[in-house]
Amino acid sequence: MQRVANIMRRHALRSLVALSLVATGAAAANAEPYQKGEPVSGTIRNYGFGLGGVLVQWQEAFRKLHPEIVFENTLPTSDAAFPALVTNVTDLGPNGGEPAIVEALSFFETHGYHASYVVVASGSYDREGRSNGPVVFVHKDNPLKQLTVEQLDGIFGSERSGGLRGFEWTEKDARGPEKDIRTWRQLGVRTGPCANKPIKTYGHGPSGTTRFFQLHVLGGSDKWNPNYSGHVETGSKQIPADERHHGRLGAKHMLGERLANDPCAIGWSVMSQAKEIEGLKPVALAARGTTNYVLPSEASFRDRSYPLVRNIYIYFDRKPGTAMEPRFREFLRFALSDEGQKMVADAGYLPLPAKMLAEQRAKLD
Numbered sequence: 001m002q003r004v005a006n007i008m009r010r011h012a013l014r015s016l017v018a019l020s021l022v023a024t025g026a027a028a029a030n031a032e033p034y035q036k037g038e039p040v041s042g043t044i045r046n047y048g049f050g051l052g053g054v055l056v057q058w059q060e061a062f063r064k065l066h067p068e069i070v071f072e073n074t075l076p077t078s079d080a081a082f083p084a085l086v087t088n089v090t091d092l093g094p095n096g097g098e099p100a101i102v103e104a105l106s107f108f109e110t111h112g113y114h115a116s117y118v119v120v121a122s123g124s125y126d127r128e129g130r131s132n133g134p135v136v137f138v139h140k141d142n143p144l145k146q147l148t149v150e151q152l153d154g155i156f157g158s159e160r161s162g163g164l165r166g167f168e169w170t171e172k173d174a175r176g177p178e179k180d181i182r183t184w185r186q187l188g189v190r191t192g193p194c195a196n197k198p199i200k201t202y203g204h205g206p207s208g209t210t211r212f213f214q215l216h217v218l219g220g221s222d223k224w225n226p227n228y229s230g231h232v233e234t235g236s237k238q239i240p241a242d243e244r245h246h247g248r249l250g251a252k253h254m255l256g257e258r259l260a261n262d263p264c265a266i267g268w269s270v271m272s273q274a275k276e277i278e279g280l281k282p283v284a285l286a287a288r289g290t291t292n293y294v295l296p297s298e299a300s301f302r303d304r305s306y307p308l309v310r311n312i313y314i315y316f317d318r319k320p321g322t323a324m325e326p327r328f329r330e331f332l333r334f335a336l337s338d339e340g341q342k343m344v345a346d347a348g349y350l351p352l353p354a355k356m357l358a359e360q361r362a363k364l365d
Contacts, residue, residue: 031357034337040327041068047090048081051312052130054347055094062334069327078208085317086110091328093315096131097208098215105167114166116318118360119352120335123310125271125301127348132270133308134213135296136283137255139263143189146284146293149307152217154181155266156201156225163220173219184264194264202254202267205230209270212310233273255280271296302350312349329364336361
């Protein structure tokens with residue numbers, strides 16, 4: 001039985017069926033074919049993130065249909081998107097995550113309204129550098145199997161007077177210390193070596209993934225469990241060059257040397273950092289207000305039944321009540337089409353489900 005359990009764990013962590021599930025035709029089967037609208041011409045400026053090459057693939061295919069379109073690209077990083085939108089040096093701001101508070105606030109103060117956006121893809125389950133969603137892990141011998149997002153907040157978060165939604169502070173996300181979860185007994189672990197021990201918490205340091213975790217788990221707060229230990233992703237430029245070679249400061253070191261050796265710890269990371277590490281067990285999560293527990297997998301990321309899947313965005317400046325420029329609308333319609341979503345899958349991201357695609361296309365009208 002132990003051998004079977006080990007095989008199942010390795011299967012879950014490495015997702016050996018991933019390639020067959022991401023077959024290009026099947027992956028985008030729920031999208032609609034692009035129906036060419038009115039001919040468009042002019043320049044479309046893009047400033048931000050190249051989406052792993054997807055943006056240029058969209059552009060090349062779109063120009064075959066609309067040859068009078070010219071693209072101008074400056075694609076260093078997601079962090080460049082909002083400053084370019086604020087200063088009107090771009091039309092579209094492709095971004096691998098949500099804007100920081102200073103970015104969203106700067107746009108609003110400059111223009112008097114919020115930036116518009118469409119979601120064009122889901123982040124990957126385990127492909128490195130493709131906006132992976134957070135996954136919660138415990139030691140393989142820990143009896144914990146599932147958590148709600150509210151419980152995650154109790155474990156990793158702390159008492160707060162409110163939280164951020166966009167750049168707006170609200171007391172709706174406030175909570176008191178009575179919702180803190182600091183011991184394994186509070187999670188129903190009443191026997192074994194951890195029954196009376198505190199929960200040690202691990203995760204990522206400052207990053208786009210951490211900002212996503214704060215927004216979707218901690219109610220937009222930056223208040224963490226006092227014993228939280230944050231680590232940047234292994235290989236990150238945030239690690240000093242002399243330490244990067246040894247890997248001592250990265251998330252893989254945290255997962256392999258600490259979490260995998262401590263039955264009384266819990267941590268969150270991304271599957272691309274964890275999939276080769278033995279001794280870990282992923283935890284099923286239920287979205288806020290539900291008890292529908294879902295394990296992280298290629299399939300649950302694709303259909304978005306797993307509650308912590310990340311979005312890939314394209315932001316743009318559209319004054320409320322005004323029509324969208326036809327050339328921008330047509331290009332984004334192509335990105336959200338069957339052809340565009342197949343390119344998403346080919347590049348290692350996940351195409352959007354049919355319902356979400358329809359919602360995003362409706363934003364362009």
